[in-house]
Amino acid sequence: MNAPASTSTLTVKVTSLLLAIRAVIDKCFAILASAALLAIAAVVLLQVISRFMLPTSPVWTEELSRYLFIYLIVLSSGLVIRDDRHVRLELFQGFLNPFWKRIYVLICHVLTAAFALYLIPFSMQYAQIGQWQMSPTLEMPMYWVFISVTIFFYLTAFYSVLGALLELLSFTQRRGQ
Incomplete structure (x- = not known):
């Protein structure tokens, strides 16, 4: 009788610890993504104003806004996954009962993580190409x-x-109850 209660308590503690860690990381990336969005707005505003009110406009604004947009997407990607807002096939998901829907979500998370972990070494090789290239402006x-x-x-x-x-x-918690 004591083992399930201690397992349930441990599960709750581990879950709350993971949620606390995720909350801190979420806050950091939300701030960085917001900063990238504000920087894009400022750069594009500078570009528009300089085109209409100054004799010449800075040539670097378009390039910087493009790079900021890339980082905006990258920095907010984890928040999208956290909220299950990423694009996915939901055609048959509505027909699943809650248990199988959770299994489906678990499988999606595992496959997505495996795919991302598989591609990390290749993306690092890709990044190495950029060491010898400079951006134009x-x-x-x-x-x-x-x-x-x-x-x-x-x-x-x-x-x-x-x-x-x-x-x-969450499966473990439900079994313990």
Whole structure:
């Protein structure tokens, strides 16, 4: 009688710890994504104003806004996975009962994490290509743009593994009740 109660307590503690860790990481990436969005707005506004009110417009604004947009997508990708807002096939998901729907979500998280972990080494090789290239107007190493793909796959893997763990812990909690 004592073993299920202690298992349930441990499950609750592990779940709350994982949720606390996720909340801190979520806050960091939400702030970074918001900063990227504000920076895009400022750069595009500068570009528009300079085209109409100044004799010449800065040539670097278009390039910077493109790179900021890439990082906006990358930094918010984990938040999208956390909220289950990513694009997926939901054709038959509505026909599943709650138990099988949870199994389906768990399988999706595991497959997504496995795919992202598989692609991380290739994305790192891709980022290495950018070490010897410079961006045309900002003259920064393209490595910083190319590494965004690696960051994306790490975030995807992290949030998918975390989602799978939380899903498994919720199964354990339901069994303990």
